[in-house]
Amino acid sequence: MSPQENEAVEAFRRDVVEPSMTKLVIVDFWAEWCGPCKALAPVLEKVAADYADKGVVLAKVDTDKNQFIAAQFQIKSIPTVYAMFQGQLVADLTQARTESQLKAMLDQILRQVPVESxxxxxxxxxxxxxxxxxxxxxxxxxxxxxxxxxxxxxxxxxxxxxxxxxxxxxxxxxxxxxxxxxxxxxxxxxxxxxxxxxxxxxxxxxxAEPVEDLSGLQAEVAANPQDLDARYRLAGGQMAAGDRDAAADNLLAIITAERDWNEGAARDRLLKLFEVTGLEDPWVSAQRRRLSAILFG
Incomplete structure (x- = not known):
């Protein structure tokens, strides 16, 4: 390579390849005489600024001054815009000519690569x-x-x-x-x-409305286990009192007795309780297994 080509390669390594080790680099191949390049430049600059905190940077390569680099990337027309990460091209962004199009493509890429931001x-x-x-x-x-x-x-x-x-x-x-x-x-x-x-x-x-006399309602349910309305009210009172174990027991009992009782009210309330507790919580996993055994056992 000539000294000028060596210099261009070093500049590209410094300005594009090295930043791409941790960032997503938008590489804009352009030239001073290119009208579409000038029209696209403000869009690229704005999106890069908006996405800076997400780990996106913009690098511009003047194809007239860097003909050797342009040849290595087989640039046939400009503007050509690529996305580079860890020294590799990961996407061709050339067809994204509007801010919304470019952001949509970047969002998709950023979900797939571990960019430092x-x-x-x-x-x-x-x-x-x-x-x-x-x-x-x-x-x-x-x-x-x-x-x-x-x-x-x-x-x-x-x-x-x-x-x-x-x-x-x-x-x-x-x-x-x-x-x-x-x-x-x-x-x-x-x-x-x-x-x-x-x-x-x-x-x-x-x-889940609070129940003033939980013990009385518990006695009522014990005396008549098939009174699903009373059991549902008891579960609500137990949830209001923070007793999720007892509430889950009663809701599961309702589902066991009549799966679609009151248009699935017991199951809906139980699923809300799961979501509130946190779907990754071990308690939820255990209750889900109990529910699955009832529904599919």
Whole structure:
């Protein structure tokens, strides 16, 4: 290679290949005389800036000044836009000419490659704090709310933090504030599983009415086990009292007696209880096995 080609290769290695070891690099092959290149440039620059925290960077390669590099990539026309990660081309972005098209393609790529980003670093820092808030929530909802309030100031649109805060409000009987918090959520996170868990917690709280005399209702059910309405009310009272084991036992008893009783009300309430507890929780796994044995055994 000539000295100029060596220099071009070193520049490409420094500006494109090395950053791609941890980042997703958008490589824009362009030239000064290319009108479409100039039209596309602001779109690429804006998207790269918007996605900087996600680990995306933009590198521009002038094909007139870097003919050797362009030849290595077999550039036949410009603009040509590639995505590179860890020194390898991972996508051809050339057909993405609008901001929305480009972002859609980047979103898809970022789900598949382990890009190092500010977001991933922040997530790693938040994860143990969220776990602490979740642990405290079952013991001291007021303290949990304080933890989630501090975390949401750091990451306002984090679904797990928003969910924890909403469930802490529910545990503190501040249902109106929980409803307002759900209504104020950004559309992009409102339907995520973490938020659905919080919504289920609120629905379950509003559905499970406290029972003043649980022992009396228990005696009523014991005397007439086939009174499914009384058993359902007992399960609601037990949930309101925080006795999920007894509530699950009664809901499963209803499903055993009459699978579709009251349009599947017992099963729906049980599934909400699972979602609120957390689908990965060992208790939920055990209850799911009991439910499966009833439904499919």
């Amino acid at each position: 500010a977001e991933s670093q922040t997530e790693a820092e938040l994860e143990p704090l969220i776990a602490m808030g979740e642990q405290v929530l079952g013991e001291d909802p007021a303290r949990a709310l304080s933890i989630f309030d501090q975390l949401i100031a750091m990451a306002p649109d984090h679904p797990a933090i928003a969910s924890g805060r909403i469930r802490a409000l529910i545990a503190l009987d501040r249902d109106d504030e929980a409803e307002a918090a759900i209504a104020a959520l950004p559309e992009e996170i409102a339907g995520l599983p973490e938020i659905e868990r919080a919504k289920s917690a609120l629905a379950l709280k509003q559905d």
